[in-house]
Amino acid sequence: MSSDSHKKLYKKLRANPTDMRTARISNFLELRKRKRENDFQRGRNMLLIMPTNGNTNENNELATNNSQVAEPTTSQVQQQPQLFVVSEELLQKLNSNEEQDLLQAISELHLSLSDIPNNTPIGELVHKNVVKRFVAILKNKNNDSTLQYEIVSILNKIGCDSSQVYTLIEAGAVPVLLDLLSSSDHKVQEDAMSALGNMAAESSVNRDLLFNSGIMVPLLHLLSSCPEVSLVRSAIWTFANLARWRNPPFDCAQIGESMFILKELLEGNSDPDILTDACLTVCYLSNAREHVQAVVDADICRHLVELLVHPERRVFTAALRAVGNVVHGNEQQIKVVLDYNALPCISDLMHYSSHLIRKEACRSIANIAAGNPDQIQAIIDANIFPQMLLMIKTAESKTIKEIIRSLTNATTFGTSDQIHYLAKNNSLPLICDFLTTADTALTLMTLKTLENILKVGNEYQTLPNPYALAIEECGGLTKIESLQSHEDLEIYHKSFNLIDQFFEDEEDDARMTPVTGIDQFEFSPQNLPDGSLDF
The missing domain is CATH 1.25.10.10 (Leucine-rich Repeat Variant)
Structure with missing residues (x-):
């Protein structure tokens, strides 16, 4: 701010504080609107990337796909964020006991912070003890609500910098911000809530600190009774940050x-x-x-x-x-x-353009398929399994894994008729393709699915097992045999056992047992576990 404009603002403040306050409110309403839009975009992306399965890269992509953010230009990528500088003159006014100087300094600082990008380092505010000064001011409950709003907005801006969240906590901001949730000014409540939400987003330790400080009572009260949409947005965003860990x-x-x-x-x-x-x-x-x-x-x-x-x-x-x-x-x-009637909705989402959404839809089907036969029948009636088998030819690896998991669960918990249904329609060659994948878990699920199908095939009155023949004809048996040299012992055991149970001729029953040596193990098929997977 220039010297002339600074003097003009100062005189104006002294001459007519009421008019100055009105102008300041009008000015910062627009600033606040811009700031909140940026803050909520940041917060919502953060929430969408929180993994349900621990896969950070996948969920980062999910967040990117769900946010409508323009690609940065070359100049924006190359431009480094500049440090935010607090002038000595401004610092003196922030530490002044003169109310007018303090009001003006806070207004200048709020305006300056509202105009800088979110990634601008603002550590100087911390190094010069501005945060502690602000917390001390907020402890005075007789302060003007406009002053409270501007200070809380500044603290919220500081809290957007992950490296400074703990500075707010150490300065004693948590109890002060919680008190401000009961303010009569919705703007103050909203920014106090947002600042607390930023703290909760950083760690489960912060989450526990906020719980122990009593955040849930005012949070639930605001969610259940507040008519202000923007405040409800801030409150439910904060709740999501609390629940995410x-x-x-x-x-x-x-x-x-x-x-x-x-x-x-x-x-x-x-x-x-x-x-x-x-x-x-x-x-x-x-x-x-x-x-x-x-x-x-x-x-x-x-x-x-x-x-x-x-x-x-x-x-x-x-x-x-x-x-x-x-x-x-x-x-x-x-x-x-x-x-x-969720299945038709999930079925539609299986064909969505984003492979991440397709994966989430198939994950839901896999979980349902771990239920009872009636629930598996509901999936069959919705014609979902044939859709999955079509998808599996071109699906991304994580989606393939959920499709195979669906088949494993359905063949584990389904009836014989349901398993016969799944084994038909040329599904076995598609399933056998995943016997030689590099993903050990996927290979194990594929072996379990084939084992379940082969067991039902043994129920046919005629010999040989029709599913064993189909697996052999499509090259599946060769792949199972190759797995006997797999470095994973569980895969070795399962493949060995499948061949023993479903593919050995009677005259070959007395097959050789692996030799026991110093670096070898003795393998006795009859003592093996059944190989079932815990879903």
Whole structure:
């Protein structure tokens, strides 16, 4: 700010504080709008990348696909962020006991911070103890709400820098920000909530600190009673950040109350931001299987299924992830989702343009297929397995893994008739293609699927086993034989056992047992485990 404009602003403040305050509010409403748009885009991307299976790269891509961010230009990529500098004059005013100097300095600082990119290093504010000064000012509950708003906005901006989050905590900002959640000024509440959300996003340690400091009571109160959409957005985003950490998992006495409030948000909102973050919160909470029943009891499943056909991708993506967690529960919980007619919606998403969404849809089917025969029959009736077998020819590796897992589960928990259905329609050559994959887990699932099918083939009255013949004719037997030299012992055992049970001629029953030596092991097929996988 130039010297002339600085003097003009200073005189104006002294001459007419009321007019100055009105002008300042009008000015910062626009600044706040721009800042909140940037903050929410950052926060929502962060939430969308939180993994449900620990795969960071995959979920980073999911976040990129779900955010509408323009590609940076060459000049933007090459340009390095400049340091934010606090002038000595401004620093003196920030430490002044003169209210007018303090107000002006905070206004200047807020304006300057609102105009800089989010990646600008602002450590100088920390080094010069500005944060501690602001926390001390906020402890005075008689402060003007506009002053509170500007200070909290500055703290929120500092909290957007991950390296400075702990500075806010060490300066004692948590209890002060929690007190401001009960402010009569929605703008103050909103920025205080956002600052707390940034803290929760950094670590489970911060999450636990906020829990122990009592964040859940004011948070749930605002979510259930606040009419301000922007504040509800900030609150549900903060809740999602609190729920996202899995190690240790979310442990909250208000889990039942939380679920019913989330149900109300999903039921009574059309705002895509609120719907997305509410679905993500349900998704993160239901990562702990003991919380799935709370999702069912609150009748959230009906709304999740409805949102699977929402026009906005970020909404149905979050809903799909939550549905995938619910159907990872027990048979009764799976039944609730199926009763809301989820399968046609999931089937449609299996053909979506993004392979990550296709993978999530197939993950849901694999979880459902681990249920009971009635639930497997529902998948069959929806004609989903033939679609999967068509997809498997061109699918990305993680989607292939979920398709094979679906077949493994269905052949493990299904009836003989259902397994016969899955073994037909030229499916065996497609399944056998994944016997020689480099993915050990995928190879094991493929072997288990073939074992389940071959067992049912033995039920035919005529010999030989028709599925054994089909596997041999498509080259599957050769691949199984090659697996006997696999470095993974479990794959070796399973392939050895399959050949022994389903492909050996009677005259070859007395086959040789591997020789025991110093660096070898004795192998006795009759003492082997059955090779079943725990799903």
